[in-house]
Amino acid sequence: MSYRHAHHSRFPIHASNPDYLEVTPQDARLMRQAPLHLQVVGGGFVRFKASGQTLDELGIAPQDQPRRLYLHRQDHEAAVSDIQRAMLDGMFRDMVKQGDQATIKQAFTSLVEEAFLEPRLSTLMGFQGMVETFVEEYSLAPHLLRAFLLVASEGYDLTEHSVNVMALVAGCALRMGHAKPRVVDYCLAGLLHDVGKTKLDEHLRMPARSLRQHEFSRYKLHPLEGQKILRQGAGIPQPVLDAAAQHHERLDGSGYPKGIREVSEAGQVVGLADSYELLTRNNSGGRKHLPPLESLSLLKKEADEQKFSLDVFRHFAHSLAS
Numbered sequence: 609m610s611y612r613h614a615h616h617s618r619f620p621i622h623a624s625n626p627d628y629l630e631v632t633p634q635d636a637r638l639m640r641q642a643p644l645h646l647q648v649v650g651g652g653f654v655r656f657k658a659s660g661q662t663l664d665e666l667g668i669a670p671q672d673q674p675r676r677l678y679l680h681r682q683d684h685e686a687a688v689s690d691i692q693r694a695m696l697d698g699m700f701r702d703m704v705k706q707g708d709q710a711t712i713k714q715a716f717t718s719l720v721e722e723a724f725l726e727p728r729l730s731t732l733m734g735f736q737g738m739v740e741t742f743v744e745e746y747s748l749a750p751h752l753l754r755a756f757l758l759v760a761s762e763g764y765d766l767t768e769h770s771v772n773v774m775a776l777v778a779g780c781a782l783r784m785g786h787a788k789p790r791v792v793d794y795c796l797a798g799l800l801h802d803v804g805k806t807k808l809d810e811h812l813r814m815p816a817r818s819l820r821q822h823e824f825s826r827y828k829l830h831p832l833e834g835q836k837i838l839r840q841g842a843g844i845p846q847p848v849l850d851a852a853a854q855h856h857e858r859l860d861g862s863g864y865p866k867g868i869r870e871v872s873e874a875g876q877v878v879g880l881a882d883s884y885e886l887l888t889r890n891n892s893g894g895r896k897h898l899p900p901l902e903s904l905s906l907l908k909k910e911a912d913e914q915k916f917s918l919d920v921f922r923h924f925a926h927s928l929a930s
């Protein structure tokens with residue numbers, strides 16, 4: 609386990625014992641599979657609750673709960689799954705229904721960030737349910753997708769990019785008239801398209817400057833790394849695998865990493881959303897971002913050059929206007 613980026617984590621590392629992670633009192637209530645620990649006089653840790661039950665189920669009321677509880681770092685994956693499950697049991701749906709886009713986006717982004725610290729199939733696929741809720745609610749109110757996209761956090765990073773691409777893909781896939789399960793697969797594909805970048809050093813993930821040649825050759829491998837992570841188990845929807853591998857491929861063979869000319873629809877939709885997001889992103893380091901229309905006309909040019917199918921491009925463009 610690396611925890612290279614744990615300073616971003618929802619669970620900060622304990623100041624004197626790096627094997628333990630702090631849990632907020634609210635998050636502690638959500639832990640079922642993840643055991644919780646307590647620090648005792650002298651600095652050692654003892655188990656406060658085992659795996660399998662929440663504090664609620666054990667009859668421990670919030671006011672009786674120790675103020676500081678800790679996770680063992682080996683239970684990080686279980687803790688992320690516990691929060692995903694709790695989100696699904698209503699929290700996320702309620703948030704979406706209440707319609708505060710900043711809160712929804714923040715909840716989504718922080719959980720994606722946590723899962724990207726240690727990208728495991730179980731936690732990555734754990735987003736399927738949340739994405740389903742997202743698609744269900746937003747398909748009824750497409751204008752909210754735009755509001756969702758406009759929420760920007762202070763430091764633009766890989767997770768915000770991924771969540772934005774997911775939202776752009778949602779608009780396009782709904783516009784294409786695909787059935788709900790396919791829209792969900794495409795959205796998950798958008799969310800996870802760059803998961804291979806978690807293997808890159810942080811400064812290479814969303815580079816604000818152009819990369820040196822050796823950096824770029826390393827960078828270009830992220831689609832393959834992503835596919836490798838997603839292939840750790842069975843049952844991953846094909847569009848998710850395709851988009852991870854193909855979002856930088858172009859129909860004219862000018863893309864990377866393989867320069868193939870056959871790019872699936874999911875690969876193209878995610879590729880368009882990815883390019884558009886990068887061109888228009890709110891916080892773009894050194895480079896100035898472009899207004900939506902200019903970005904679209906750049907992409908239109910690429911479609912005219914047969915890098916993307918014109919049909920897919922039209923759906924994408926219309927979804928932004930609807």
Ligand SMILES: [Fe+2]
Pocket residue numbers: 801802830855856
């Ligand atoms: Fe990428």
Ligand SMILES: [Fe+2]
Pocket residue numbers: 769801802882
């Ligand atoms: Fe990307």
